[in-house]
Amino acid sequence: MSAVTPEARNRLLLRVALLVLAIAVVAAPYFASSFQIGVLSRIAVFALFGLAFNIVFGAGGMPSLGHAAFFGLGGYIIGIGTVRLDVGIITVFVLALVLGAVLGAIVGVLTLRSHGVYVLLLTLAVAQALWGLAFQQVRWTRGDNGIAGIERGLIVPGEATLVTFYWTILALVSIFGALVWWFQRSPAGVAIVAHRESASRLAALGYRVSAYRIGAFTVSGAVAAIAGVLYATLNRFVGPENLAWTMSAEVMLFAIVGGAAFFAGPIVGAAALVTLEVWVSGFTDRWLAVLGLTYILTMLFMPQGILGLVDDRRRAWRARREGHEIAPTSANASDALTGTGGMS
Amino acid sequence: MSEFAVETEALTVRFGGLTAVNAVDLQVPTGHRRAIIGPNGAGKTTMFNLIAGQVRPTSGTVKLHGQDVTSMPVQARTRAGVARTFQITNLFDELTVTDNVRLAVAGADPKVRRTFWRPLHRFPHIEARVDDLLEQWDLADVRDERPIELSYGQQRILEIVLATAGEQRLLLLDEPTAGVSKREAENLVDTIDSLPRELTIILVEHDMDVAFRIADEITVMVNGEELVTGPPDTIRGDDRVIEAYLGRDEHDAA
Numbered sequence: 254m255s256a257v258t259p260e261a262r263n264r265l266l267l268r269v270a271l272l273v274l275a276i277a278v279v280a281a282p283y284f285a286s287s288f289q290i291g292v293l294s295r296i297a298v299f300a301l302f303g304l305a306f307n308i309v310f311g312a313g314g315m316p317s318l319g320h321a322a323f324f325g326l327g328g329y330i331i332g333i334g335t336v337r338l339d340v341g342i343i344t345v346f347v348l349a350l351v352l353g354a355v356l357g358a359i360v361g362v363l364t365l366r367s368h369g370v371y372v373l374l375l376t377l378a379v380a381q382a383l384w385g386l387a388f389q390q391v392r393w394t395r396g397d398n399g400i401a402g403i404e405r406g407l408i409v410p411g412e413a414t415l416v417t418f419y420w421t422i423l424a425l426v427s428i429f430g431a432l433v434w435w436f437q438r439s440p441a442g443v444a445i446v447a448h449r450e451s452a453s454r455l456a457a458l459g460y461r462v463s464a465y466r467i468g469a470f471t472v473s474g475a476v477a478a479i480a481g482v483l484y485a486t487l488n489r490f491v492g493p494e495n496l497a498w499t500m501s502a503e504v505m506l507f508a509i510v511g512g513a514a515f516f517a518g519p520i521v522g523a524a525a526l527v528t529l530e531v532w533v534s535g536f537t538d539r540w541l542a543v544l545g546l547t548y549i550l551t552m553l554f555m556p557q558g559i560l561g562l563v564d565d566r567r568r569a570w571r572a573r574r575e576g577h578e579i580a581p582t583s584a585n586a587s588d589a590l591t592g593t594g595g596m597s
Numbered sequence: 598m599s600e601f602a603v604e605t606e607a608l609t610v611r612f613g614g615l616t617a618v619n620a621v622d623l624q625v626p627t628g629h630r631r632a633i634i635g636p637n638g639a640g641k642t643t644m645f646n647l648i649a650g651q652v653r654p655t656s657g658t659v660k661l662h663g664q665d666v667t668s669m670p671v672q673a674r675t676r677a678g679v680a681r682t683f684q685i686t687n688l689f690d691e692l693t694v695t696d697n698v699r700l701a702v703a704g705a706d707p708k709v710r711r712t713f714w715r716p717l718h719r720f721p722h723i724e725a726r727v728d729d730l731l732e733q734w735d736l737a738d739v740r741d742e743r744p745i746e747l748s749y750g751q752q753r754i755l756e757i758v759l760a761t762a763g764e765q766r767l768l769l770l771d772e773p774t775a776g777v778s779k780r781e782a783e784n785l786v787d788t789i790d791s792l793p794r795e796l797t798i799i800l801v802e803h804d805m806d807v808a809f810r811i812a813d814e815i816t817v818m819v820n821g822e823e824l825v826t827g828p829p830d831t832i833r834g835d836d837r838v839i840e841a842y843l844g845r846d847e848h849d850a851a
Contacts (some may be wrong), residue, residue, distance in 0.1 A: 440703050440720075441713035443692070447700055450689040457649070457683075458704035459675035459763060468713070514691075
């Protein structure tokens with residue numbers, strides 16, 4: 254073999270860059286302000302939420318607008334469990350995984366015969382029903398007031414400080430993020446992507462397509478509920494807004510802006526949008542308007558998200574080197590919304 | 598074990614008022630290659646989908662290797678040994694060629710198919726079979742490409758590879774050479790011809806040359822009914838066939 258090829262060099266560079274980034278994120282408490290640590294914690298939790306969501310959306314091609322249901326469910330499990338009742342933190346995590354998975358399976362079954370915008374409406378309906386429940390069952394949820402006083406110390410082994418809490422969040426997000434990564438590369442995970450590309454072909458290969466659709470929602474729901482537990486702990490609070498449809502829309506935007514076709518898409522999207530939100534809040538409180546505008550601009554100028562843009566550049570660069578035509582790019586994030594992504 | 602790979606009895610399908618397939622008794626012996634031909638709207642594709650499981654009959658039964666599969670869904674029939682290709686190329690476009698083949702091989706193995714904690718490329722017995730298939734079908738060079746980057750002929754070959762990867766016993770080919778260039782079609786027919794003889798093949802085909810070259814026996818369908826079944830030479834000379842099909846559609850006869 255010849256010496257180091259440019260591709261190999263680029264891969265090495267990318268690995269080094271990722272390592273440096275990882276070290277910087279872990280070491281952030283040594284140079285960042287406590288405000289910035291708070292922002293990073295938020296990004297980490299939303300990144301996990303986005304990864305869970307993208308199992309259904311980016312990989313499975315099913316546009317859910319109801320993922321706040323799982324997220325809020327996790328929040329209320331730790332809220333009701335530790336503030337109103339006296340449930341142990343391990344039990345809280347197990348309950349979040351199990352109930353998130355069960356709710357995911359139910360949503361998966363409900364949307365089995367639907368595609369595109371109908372998936373969106375059905376999932377939205379489920380989340381809105383849960384939101385209504387949280388709003389009305391005051392005896393359990395304290396309704397509109399929500400449940401305050403969730404202890405951050407509960408999830409931190411040892412002494413709970415801002416820094417140890419941040420590291421606990423990072424560790425939990427990394428563990429569950431790694432599980433999602435593992436899942437997506439498994440036969441079942443690849444079959445979920447294949448179902449997006451061609452359900453009829455997958456069935457003809459001997460796979461029961463419905464089982465993989467339900468499986469996608471189940472795993473997604475379980476991990477999203479864990480993210481919800483972390484979010485409620487981070488805010489020391491859970492309320493109906495954790496279940497609101499705007500939360501579902503926001504996680505969809507994390508995936509779209511970052512690049513739904515890529516595993517790291519929601520992580521990049523969460524980092525970009527949370528940073529934008531913090532920055533914009535300096536001079537306006539119309540965050541939703543800014544979010545909407547961001548969505549429009551993304552669709553217009555980089556329909557495959559930030560990583561899609563990077564990937565295009567990389568392909569173009571390689572094609573120039575090899576003197577090839579540029580290969581067609583990967584599926585648009587918008588395909589999932591319109592249901593045109595191989596659903597025909 | 599039945600001597601017939603496929604056996605249908607009084608198979609009938611009505612779509613609303615239209616009888617697409619009417620009381621067809623088809624018998625394809627194991628190891629035979631059968632072409633189903635007929636003019637447009639004769640019910641060939643419906644017949645094909647009835648065997649594959651995409652369409653359920655209004656009445657009548659479908660037996661595969663002696664087993665009644667009339668009420669079985671597609672994936673169950675696949676597991677019972679049925680493979681199919683599609684008229685319009687139907688591949689996983691965003692996955693690599695290797696992953697396409699991996700999924701096909703894994704599909705035949707329930708233990709692998711249901712695994713969700715171990716990466717798809719870490720099953721040595723699957724990998725060995727995938728490598729064999731890619732070598733055997735001249736796809737090793739393009740294993741990291743995506744199907745959309747292949748030539749159309751290569752895509753059709755990949756279809757056949759996916760369909761037969763699970764060591765199926767019955768292969769259903771839906772117009773395998775449709776839309777393929779003349780040269781690639783030749784290549785494709787040779788490929789189909791070189792498939793193992795144990796494999797029973799049923800193909801629906803518009804191109805008469807292809808049908809006559811591949812098939813041991815030909816079934817001619819007209820208006821949802823079986824007109825005649827026989828070896829290519831008999832079919833070529835059959836007056837009813839010439840009247841019903843060749844006479845009416847001279848382009849295809851040429």
